[in-house]
Amino acid sequence: MSRPFPRSYFVALTLLLSLILVGITPLRPVGAQPRPERPTTGTPLTIEPATITSREDAAYNKQLALSRDGTLASVFLKVDSPSLLSFMAQNGITNINSPAAQQYLRQLNAELDALIAQAQQRIPGLVITHRFDLIIGGVSVAAPVSQLDQLRRLPNVVDVINDRIEKIETYRTPTFIGATTAWNRGGGSAFAGEGVIFGVLDSGVWPEHPSFSDPDPLGKPYAPPPPAPGNPGGVRACDFGSAIPGDAPFTCNNKLIGSYRFMTAYDFFVGTQPYEFLSGRDDDGHGTHTASTAAGNRGVPASDGSRVFGTISGIAPRAYVVNYKVCGEQGCFTTDSAAAVQQAIRDGVQVINFSISGGTNPYSDIASLAFLDAYNAGILVSASAGNSGPGADTVNHREPWVATVGASTSDRSYLSTLTVTGSSGTFTAVGASSGAGIATPASVVVNTGDPLCLNPAAPGSFTGQIVVCQRGVIARVAKSANVAEGGRRGYDLVQLVAE
Structure with a gap:
């Protein structure tokens, strides 16, 4: 996993961030190059095992994700051992397939197997919702509220962290923020973001939208993406289509290169409405909006049916897109989001967009801890600062290992x-x-x-x-x-x- 970044990679990251950060001036050209090798970024960040103080802090959090009748809670059990990526960062290991990494992965999974067996023996009916070995290190479970203290007493469990339900938070925009200047330095919009793999965690995408077509609306096809480094055979999933009316099947292309639905906790605790799609398809619109704004094709005609807005482009229009649906009508469970981050690392994603609330107490936030291991994997996470304010203590995503992006205002209005x-x-x-x-x-x-x-x-x-x-x-x-x-x-x- 130790790979040098070409200059084009940093410009693509800058372009994605400049979606809202108006003051950034990209300094390096965007070139059409193959996917860069991935380094371990900077000095690895790790978290020490949790103390009783942090456990009390987690218990104090009132945003506990509960079942409708209030009897079951969604929580994360953190084991004493670090995740695989944290272990690699701590020991200077750069290849996930190296003997040392694989030996540690087997050891960690043996610990997780033992934890699951003990938890299910002690608490009958406990349900495992997600398993985390690549990141964080632990399992998320649905358990009776009355039995949460039993989970804290399990051997090798150093923390029980509450799951939470978070909320999901134009054609002149590229010119307004200066993206077109960077495009011109790198050969134009036909090359902006070329080869970068962009992952969006949100409400899904509408795959037939022209922002995700291949070739793009101006006729330029995409090269096949590189294989997913952590998946068997290098293959990414393409989850579209279900029995829900309107949820039609779709075959991914060389622009929209993968799609997943990570909503196990949401399905268990909230459940879906008859009109909510059971695949990666967007039934809200927010995910399609964020994905297309950051990395949608250039040359896309825009209209709301009553008025024509012109031709639009994403900020990094030539980037590959991988979709991770983590949000339903009532919000987004942090354990579902963390599971999507784990898959994004396996998929070879280089930039993650997270326009979802949370991160106000990152050391007891599962999604925030997942972003820490994404950082250790060389991934830039761009997270929303939120839509609240201007009062004090209203900013989301305070974790220092992500790029927290505040909103700005465009110079165009209707x-x-x-x-x-x-x-x-x-x-x-x-x-x-x-x-x-x-x-x-x-x-x-x-x-x-x-x-x-x-x-x-x-x-x-x-x-x-x-x-x-x-x-x-x-x-x-x-x-x-x-x-x-x-x-x-x-x-x-x-x-x-x-x-």
Whole structure:
């Protein structure tokens, strides 16, 4: 696994990060080269075995992932031995297939086998949801809440960490952030990100989207990707298609080179709705958005059905994409995300995007600890700083081994004019809108029973009306969907300012 990075690799990483980090100026050209060898990045980072203080900290976390009836909890059992990647970093081993690495892997798996046997013997009905040997070192389980203390007493268990449910957080953007300048230095957008393997952990992707086509919309085909270094035969999975209506099969190509669904904990504790796809296909839209923005094809026409926006491109349009679906309608379990990170390492991913909350206490966050071993494998993880603020203590992903990226604002917006006429006169305001607007008058009402529009409205409660919702707590599209349940014709999002 010890491989020098060519100059093109660092530019591709910079381009992906510059998706939101406006101030970055890439300094090296992007060249069309084969996938680079992977080094051990910098000084290896490791975590000492957990102390009783960290266990108490984990127990104090109130975001425990529970079953609907509150009787079962999703937790991670950390063994005393380091993961394979941490062991390799500590001992200067760079080849995962070396005799020393494989001998340690056998030893670690023997420890995990013993732990699982003891746990299932002591707690009948305990379910193993994920097993971690390449990263972190341990297993995630579904266990009775009343038996969690028994798990802490198991031999070789140094920590029991709560699983948590996290939330998932344009055509001028490349020019606005300076990506086109970097493209020109490396031969243009036809080469930007060439050969880099980009992994996205999110709500899945819509594989037929032109952002993931091969050839790209301008007709340039992709070279076959390199084999996956940690998979039998070097083959990556391509998980699309199920019995759910709309979840059609899809064969991966040389742009979208792999797809997985890691939602074992989510399925066990939450379960899916009839309309949620049981494959890597996106049933939310967030994952398709993040993947295409970071690494979608160039030359893609964009429209929302009522308005044409022009031709768009991802920031690193020639990168390969591997999809890891880890989020359902209610959120994303950290153990599912960690399992996806483990697979991404096996798939040879070089950059991971994680536009999902979490990481506020990284030493007791399973996804954060997974990113630590991704770092030890030479992978850059770009994680969202979140959508909260500007108050103190609102930033997500504080782990020092990831690139935490804050949001910025583009210089392009789509505006509509709102005119409201009432007994006291007429009020006119200009605001952002991506739709075509409403041409004929409609009554405007305030959602007094739920001013933040946090919950689905009762059917028929807003038929034909424009509903006013206050900004905050949940995404604006979720607010729109909630009032749509009540039959709204439109909705206005407002920010209240204290006078």
